[in-house]
Amino acid sequence: MSKARSRIAAALLAILLAGACWVGARFAGEQGAAFGMFAWLSVGGALVCLFERSLVRSCFALLVTLLSSAGLFLLLDSDFLALMQVLVGAGGVLALLLFGAMLAPPDPTERSLARILVALLLLAPLCGLVAWRCGGVSAFRRPMVAAKASSQPGIAIAYSPSRPRRDAGRIGVALVDPNRYAVAFEVAGLLLVVALVAAHSISQRREDAS
């Protein structure tokens, strides 16, 4: 990509980012501005992942997506999960993917714009259906404490500021509580061990050894 075109693309992305922040701030104040920024960055990073020819650039766009979804977790009062997302998602998975990107020579003719657009068109009704069922854009306009929400069983939309914001301790207690998730936690640890040993043994296998 030439220098002028990349500058234009960067300026366009910055303008769209400011627009997302402005729309969020318009509807829900400071929190909305942060939400608009993180939501735009995560969806935009995913779009760059989808359309980018270079594998390394796709991986770094995935980094943007992972970090900004960590920001969304912070907005959802889950600081422990945001930390895990940065440490494990951005640190571990991305390093693995970049290592995988070094395995084979890149194929710059691999990306087919027509195929991607057809797939997006096929998936657009799904997005439209979900956005329509969720109330779509009108959801952004709704105030944080919705009187209508209390009449709906199941999902409460109301924001409750009384809830404690730190969740690391409560997640830790739930993970070691035998009545809740202790067994599942052990199974998850076992799964990680099995996966790591399996990854090691698969990648150690040679062609001539079989």
Add this chain to the structure above:
Amino acid sequence: MALQAYLCVSVALFAIGLCCMIARRNLIHVLIGIELILNAAILNLVAFARFTPDGGDGIDGRVFAVFVIVIAVAEAAVGIAIIQQVVRTFRTQKPSAIDRLRE
């Protein structure tokens, strides 16, 4: 922000990830698509955990999100190892070129 806003972001991430899985002809890009889909799932879990009514403590969804992160890491590790072997055997990264189970 309302719950629906997070759900819209999540469904957009899911659709882009699925599109990345089915439209790209590169094994690493398929893994990137799976990462995006798992990210959308985690976002959904955390959002529903955050917006549960006050009766529940909203910790179940977060614990499940931790488990999903564990699954994502295990899947990436095993996936990269398998891709390494596939590239070594078939000398290509196209999923459509991989059509034999063994030599």
